[in-house]
Amino acid sequence: MPERTEEESARFLRNAYPSMYTTMFLNRKLIRELGLLPATMLNCLMDIEDFFVAQGEISPKGDMFFSESSLRIEKKFNISQEDQKVLVDALISFGILDTSYRGNPVTRYIRIDWDELKRILST
DSSP states (O other), X not given: OOOOOHHHXXXXXXXXXXXXXXXXXXXXXHHHXXXXXXXXXXXXXXXXXXXXXXXXXXXXXXXXOEEOOHHHHHHHHOXXXXXXXXXXXXXXXXXXXXXXXXXXXXXXXXXXXXXXXXXXXXX
8 A cells, every 4th residue: 555644644534534424443453453544444344344234235245245335435435536546456366355346337345355354353
């Protein structure tokens, strides 16, 4: 992931944390391995995946893709679409996320690779 300036990181955190979900729990090991900002984005995506599992729309096994628009993520977590792109790309490079683009208009689908996440946390 490209290094961010302190100002860019502070802007991201100011925007992400005062959202309607003000309490986020992040694993220290995950922060050390991925960095604070990608770990925060992953936490947001886990929250979205939990919603779809609770609604019965996807399997709790973590083997299915889910879709959430970058605009809705921006509204829900106050993470700009530009920041989302950089952070999702970083999570893809770590092997934690898979993405797929389908449909017309094109929709981004995301799958969290829980096996890779477990591997990262267990090393």
